[in-house]
Amino acid sequence: MDQDIYGVHRWGAELLTILPNGHIGLRNPMNPDHSAVDLVKVVESLKMRGISVPMLLRIEDFLGYRMKLITDSFNEAIKSLDYQGSYRGVFPVKVNQQAQVIDRIVEYGRSMNFGLEVGSKPELLIALAHRLSSEAVIICNGIKDSEFIQLALMSQQLGFKTILVLESPKELELVLSEAERLKIRPNLGVRIKLTHRVSGKWATSSGDRSSFGMTTTQLVDVIDQLRTRGYLDCLMLQHAHLGSQIPHIIEVRKAVKEACTFYAELKREGAPLTYLDIGGGLGVDYTGEHKSDANSINYSLQEYCTNVVETIKFALDEQNIEHPYIISESGRACVAHSSMLIFNVLEVTRYDSPHPVEISEDDHELIRNILEVESYLTELRLQECLNDLCYYREELRLRFRTRQSSLRQLAKGEQAFLYMIHRLKQVANQCEHVHEELKRSLEDMSDIYHCNFSLFQSLPDVWAIDQVHPIAPIQRLNEQPTRHGTLSDITCDSDGKIDQFVVATGVQRTLPLHEVAEHEDYYLGVFFVGAYQETLGDLHNLFGDTHVVTISLQAQREDGFELLHEQEGDSISEVLSYVEYDPRTLMNAFKSVVEEALSRGLIDIYQRREFIHAYKESMTGYTYYED
Numbered sequence: 355m356d357q358d359i360y361g362v363h364r365w366g367a368e369l370l371t372i373l374p375n376g377h378i379g380l381r382n383p384m385n386p387d388h389s390a391v392d393l394v395k396v397v398e399s400l401k402m403r404g405i406s407v408p409m410l411l412r413i414e415d416f417l418g419y420r421m422k423l424i425t426d427s428f429n430e431a432i433k434s435l436d437y438q439g440s441y442r443g444v445f446p447v448k449v450n451q452q453a454q455v456i457d458r459i460v461e462y463g464r465s466m467n468f469g470l471e472v473g474s475k476p477e478l479l480i481a482l483a484h485r486l487s488s489e490a491v492i493i494c495n496g497i498k499d500s501e502f503i504q505l506a507l508m509s510q511q512l513g514f515k516t517i518l519v520l521e522s523p524k525e526l527e528l529v530l531s532e533a534e535r536l537k538i539r540p541n542l543g544v545r546i547k548l549t550h551r552v553s554g555k556w557a558t559s560s561g562d563r564s565s566f567g568m569t570t571t572q573l574v575d576v577i578d579q580l581r582t583r584g585y586l587d588c589l590m591l592q593h594a595h596l597g598s599q600i601p602h603i604i605e606v607r608k609a610v611k612e613a614c615t616f617y618a619e620l621k622r623e624g625a626p627l628t629y630l631d632i633g634g635g636l637g638v639d640y641t642g643e644h645k646s647d648a649n650s651i652n653y654s655l656q657e658y659c660t661n662v663v664e665t666i667k668f669a670l671d672e673q674n675i676e677h678p679y680i681i682s683e684s685g686r687a688c689v690a691h692s693s694m695l696i697f698n699v700l701e702v703t704r705y706d707s708p709h710p711v712e713i714s715e716d717d718h719e720l721i722r723n724i725l726e727v728e729s730y731l732t733e734l735r736l737q738e739c740l741n742d743l744c745y746y747r748e749e750l751r752l753r754f755r756t757r758q759s760s761l762r763q764l765a766k767g768e769q770a771f772l773y774m775i776h777r778l779k780q781v782a783n784q785c786e787h788v789h790e791e792l793k794r795s796l797e798d799m800s801d802i803y804h805c806n807f808s809l810f811q812s813l814p815d816v817w818a819i820d821q822v823h824p825i826a827p828i829q830r831l832n833e834q835p836t837r838h839g840t841l842s843d844i845t846c847d848s849d850g851k852i853d854q855f856v857v858a859t860g861v862q863r864t865l866p867l868h869e870v871a872e873h874e875d876y877y878l879g880v881f882f883v884g885a886y887q888e889t890l891g892d893l894h895n896l897f898g899d900t901h902v903v904t905i906s907l908q909a910q911r912e913d914g915f916e917l918l919h920e921q922e923g924d925s926i927s928e929v930l931s932y933v934e935y936d937p938r939t940l941m942n943a944f945k946s947v948v949e950e951a952l953s954r955g956l957i958d959i960y961q962r963r964e965f966i967h968a969y970k971e972s973m974t975g976y977t978y979y980e981d
């Protein structure tokens with residue numbers, strides 16, 4: 355098969371490829387001369403070490419690469435447009451708070467003066483435990499109490515460039531009283547509410563009705579208070595979060611231009627601003643379609659940076675205002691690419707059957723009718739055949755419900771129906787064009803691949819906001835898939851399913867998949883899950899965190915990687931304690947149940963031992979399906 359039907363080369367960009375053996379290859383963008391590392395080999399090698407699927411695999415080279423790419427692209431735009439200020443990247447901690455991720459962002463980011471954005475006290479505590487470069491900023495957004503403010507102010511004395519971004523006039527009062535108490539001149543910012551509203555899934559984080567930021571009336575009030583109380587000279591930053599995953603580049607330009615108008619006005623008011631913070635919004639092309647759509651973007655990274663820098667330069671040059679530092683809080687674009695979720699397929703439910711049915715004299719007429727559809731099954735009459743099949747089957751079901759047909763006859767009729775659907779799909783697969791209605795009906799009869807993961811734990815945005823992530827088998831990509839399916843997770847919830855998939859031609863309701871042999875480990879990868887997914891997840895059915903492994907690509911090594919860190923997934927006793935069960939109390943309660951069974955003669959003394967041992971073992975086990 356020479357076709358990339360999943361579009362790996364489209365959305366996988368410079369990070370993923372398909373190897374000649376049909377496996378997904380992980381490219382090392384930091385060392386493009388190195389050969390791509392075989393992802394299946396990585397998973398198998400981790401399995402040999404005792405780390406099973408489902409697992410979240412973090413590739414640290416991808417993270418470092420994305421940070422460098424964003425910084426380099428801004429720097430290049432700055433240079434080519436002769437912009438007089440500099441770029442300061444800031445990672446919003448909420449996008450992925452995991453210690454391994456933040457540690458690496460800080461480490462990589464030091465030479466690029468990367469800072470951190472925090473929106474709560476715990477996030478501030480994380481930031482203050484890291485050694486940032488002296489030029490890097492810590493942006494404090496969100497609603498702050500005096501404890502938060504006090505800590506942020508004290509950190510200035512430790513040499514951190516911590517900037518308290520005022521969200522409201524009320525917050526100003528708290529900040530100034532803490533600053534006066536501690537005798538510190540605070541580094542201040544103001545968060546403004548832009549009137550421009552962007553499109554996409556996060557439209558409500560921009561415009562008039564956005565939850566954060568000050569209205570113009572509040573802004574004027576804050577400026578007046580700062581001036582009156584002698585703190586206007588502390589105002590160094592203006593912040594406006596444009597939104598997240600902005601699909602259209604023109605919206606970025608318009609919002610940045612409006613931010614510049616505010617910036618110029620604040621300068622005119624006498625605020626000595628030097629930082630212009632444009633928040634998040636830089637999108638990820640999850641589908642690789644390069645179009646203005648909820649799961650794609652119609653611009654490149656370089657284009658985004660050039661547009662931002664150019665818009666700021668033009669807007670401020672017109673008013674003779676010095677070029678500020680440009681801060682962007684790009685979270686998604688920084689980390690999404692670096693993680694992938696890998697899981698195995700446990701079972702497949704098919705809605706067709708390749709096994710023909712032998713008809714006999716005594717069989718019901720309707721079963722005969724179903725099988726006779728074959729005699730006129732042609733490309734042109736596909737819809738008619740499907741209509742007839744559904745009609746005959748329904749009639750047979752009706753006979754069963756009214757006790758005019760037996761269970762065995764119904765079962766045979768159902769089997770005949772599934773066989774004919776199989777034949778119909780075979781003919782449809784040969785057609786160049788299948789009508790939309792027929793296509794949808796066949797999609798509704800696609801396979802269900804039951805998989806070893808929890809949507810609610812590992813892909814919460816897929817469940818909550820229909821986020822589309824690219825998904826593909828990580829093996830057999832040199833083999834034509836013969837099935838189409840949707841994915842169902844391991845939870846007992848009908849919502850735990852995925853039915854939107856990226857393929858080379860766009861997004862569709864089913865995923866092309868291979869027939870899975872009985873003992874085959876058939877792995878699927880969900881890509882670009884490094885942003886937002888890790889901490890939004892929940893414990894539905896008490897499926898806990900998966901194993902998490904961080905690796906760096908080492909093409910010269912036998913298995914292609916170095917294992918940097920392993921975080922074991924939640925054990926059963928851990929998830930039980932999250933919902934306030936004490937594993938020891940549970941154990942004792944089970945022991946008394948077993949003891950009672952023994953005293954009633956239901957089990958013998960050896961079984962007692964065995965049952966208690968099995969319970970104990972389960973407590974320390976993984977919450978997911980294990981071989």
Ligand SMILES: Cc1ncc(COP(=O)(O)O)c(C=O)c1O
Pocket residue numbers: 446449471495559595597598599633634635636683684685686687885
């Ligand atoms: C204030 C702020 N900054 C940055 C971000 C990160 O946005 P993104 O992930 O789109 O870069 C967010 C997320 O919504 C945010 O609220």
